[in-house]
Amino acid sequence: MTDHEHDLDGSVELRRQPASCSAGHLDGGIPMFEVICRPCGDDPGLDYHEVSSWLRWIRGPYPLAAGITAFLEHDEYHHTAEETDQMSHARWRNHPRDG
Numbered sequence: 001m002t003d004h005e006h007d008l009d010g011s012v013e014l015r016r017q018p019a020s021c022s023a024g025h026l027d028g029g030i031p032m033f034e035v036i037c038r039p040c041g042d043d044p045g046l047d048y049h050e051v052s053s054w055l056r057w058i059r060g061p062y063p064l065a066a067g068i069t070a071f072l073e074h075d076e077y078h079h080t081a082e083e084t085d086q087m088s089h090a091r092w093r094n095h096p097r098d099g
Helices: 053-059 062-095
Strands: 010-018 033-037
Touching: 010 062, 033 053, 033 062
Parallel strands: none
Antiparallel strands: 010 033
16 A cells, blocks of 8 residues: 555645656755645546646646645635635525425
8 A cells, every 4th residue: 555545545645756856956956845635536546647628737846835825725625626626516505496
């Protein structure tokens, strides 16, 4: 069993980019981070170059401050979408049906 199999399903996470990806650093040795989003179909067990261009766009890489911002914005995107979906279902259940 690999480390990523212990992670929670359906989560968005910010992690340090593995060293195998562009050495994991910008010029000057700044560590880089990436956003992993399972709800969007990302798999933390896959290398950066093994995921689609869409998932690479979400992943980054980001320096820490930008990574935190990207993580929070992406997580909020999912929470907003989930709340909107729940409200739509509630309206549908309460919709007066023609009888």
